[in-house]
Amino acid sequence: EKGTYPHYMLKEIDEQPFVIRNIISKYKEEDESIKLDEDIRQAMLDADRIYIIAAGTSYHAGLVGKQLIEKIANKPVETHIASEFLYNMPLISENPLFIFISQSGETADSRGVLVNVKEMGHNALTITNVPGSTLSREADFTLHTYAGPEIAVASTKAYTAQMAVLAILAVDTAKAAGIQMDFDPLQELAIVASAMETLTDQKEQMEVIAREYLSVTRNCFFIGRAIDYFVCLEGALKLKEISYIQAEGFAGGELKHGTIALIEEGTPVVAVATQEHVNLSIRGNLKEVVARGASPCMISMEGLQESDDQLVLPKVHDYLSPLVSVIPLQLISYYAALHRDCDVDKPRNLAKSVTVE
Numbered sequence: 529e530k531g532t533y534p535h536y537m538l539k540e541i542d543e544q545p546f547v548i549r550n551i552i553s554k555y556k557e558e559d560e561s562i563k564l565d566e567d568i569r570q571a572m573l574d575a576d577r578i579y580i581i582a583a584g585t586s587y588h589a590g591l592v593g594k595q596l597i598e599k600i601a602n603k604p605v606e607t608h609i610a611s612e613f614l615y616n617m618p619l620i621s622e623n624p625l626f627i628f629i630s631q632s633g634e635t636a637d638s639r640g641v642l643v644n645v646k647e648m649g650h651n652a653l654t655i656t657n658v659p660g661s662t663l664s665r666e667a668d669f670t671l672h673t674y675a676g677p678e679i680a681v682a683s684t685k686a687y688t689a690q691m692a693v694l695a696i697l698a699v700d701t702a703k704a705a706g707i708q709m710d711f712d713p714l715q716e717l718a719i720v721a722s723a724m725e726t727l728t729d730q731k732e733q734m735e736v737i738a739r740e741y742l743s744v745t746r747n748c749f750f751i752g753r754a755i756d757y758f759v760c761l762e763g764a765l766k767l768k769e770i771s772y773i774q775a776e777g778f779a780g781g782e783l784k785h786g787t788i789a790l791i792e793e794g795t796p797v798v799a800v801a802t803q804e805h806v807n808l809s810i811r812g813n814l815k816e817v818v819a820r821g822a823s824p825c826m827i828s829m830e831g832l833q834e835s836d837d838q839l840v841l842p843k844v845h846d847y848l849s850p851l852v853s854v855i856p857l858q859l860i861s862y863y864a865a866l867h868r869d870c871d872v873d874k875p876r877n878l879a880k881s882v883t884v885e
């Protein structure tokens with residue numbers, strides 16, 4: 529039930545801090561270590577390469593998952609769009625593990641890949657919000673994202689939950705492999721939950737940003753580098769899906785290779801900078817578009833901010849910044865859709881789960 533909320537989407541955005549705390553409690557042993565099925569731990573350890581398969585927002589979580597597993601657990605990962613995988617099949621390693629990420633567990637494109645890889649005799653793990661769903665039943669293992677039912681067509685809390693579980697999985701694998709690290713995902717996720725709360729308490733500010741930048745525009749660009757780029761892809765998907773504004777996420781450095789031709793007087797460009805090593809270069813990219821007339825909206829993180837940034841996110845660990853930087857993008861999309869009189873929870877032409885190929 530959406531209770532006092534005008535829309536499920538807003539309720540689900542607000543639920544994210546609770547979801548993250550719920551995940552922490554579900555994945556924590558009494559001695560504060562990570563609780564994970566021994567078979568999954570072993571499957572991760574045994575795999576010589578991981579193939580993440582997903583669609584839409586879950587694919588965007590998979591892009592972040594690749595970074596996390598490669599950086600933390602030092603294992604090679606490829607993330608693939610489910611509907612493309614069978615047509616553009618990559619070389620498969622000797623001993624792969626396939627990870628399917630799906631909120632619903634019913635996405636036909638992902639299932640098509642699962643059926644195929646099971647026929648090939650490979651191991652599959654499904655990360656889903658619906659244990660007992662088709663993708664969960666047909667895989668060898670399941671990890672639950674514990675986000676609670678997600679009703680709005682635009683996925684919000686499932687995305688942050690998927691990334692939280694991927695971070696826990698990455699660290700568990702690293703520990704099992706004997707890799708030393710000082711990153712405790714359960715502790716860091718608690719900091720993320722508080723940061724999310726700070727942002728969901730700033731709705732008025734997001735509403736103002738949406739009104740100023742997005743109430744009449746035809747298009748909008750999101751730019752970022754490194755892990756911020758993946759969040760930009762998600763921010764753009766959210767915006768186009770519910771507000772029908774043509775929105776695209778780009779890697780900051782790629783703009784000058786063509787897309788910058790689209791910048792006109794007043795074109796909104798949202799830049800995300802949460803990582804120190806790309807902070808200056810993304811700000812440079814923003815200056816390039818401002819010189820061509822763009823209206824800039826800079827979202828940075830504490831420690832990296834400059835005085836005229838539109839929004840400064842509370843500081844969280846670099847690995848987990850997508851869970852926090854996506855919150856303003858979700859809220860901005862929500863308010864943009866409201867300003868444009870769109871049906872937030874049930875956007876045109878879309879279904880909650882896509883069960884046809």
Ligand code: M6R
Nearest residue numbers: 584585586630631632635682683
């Ligand atoms: O249930 P799934 O996670 O497999 O769904 C995948 C996509 O259809 C889904 O994420 C879609 O992109 C959302 N509507 C995005 O908000």
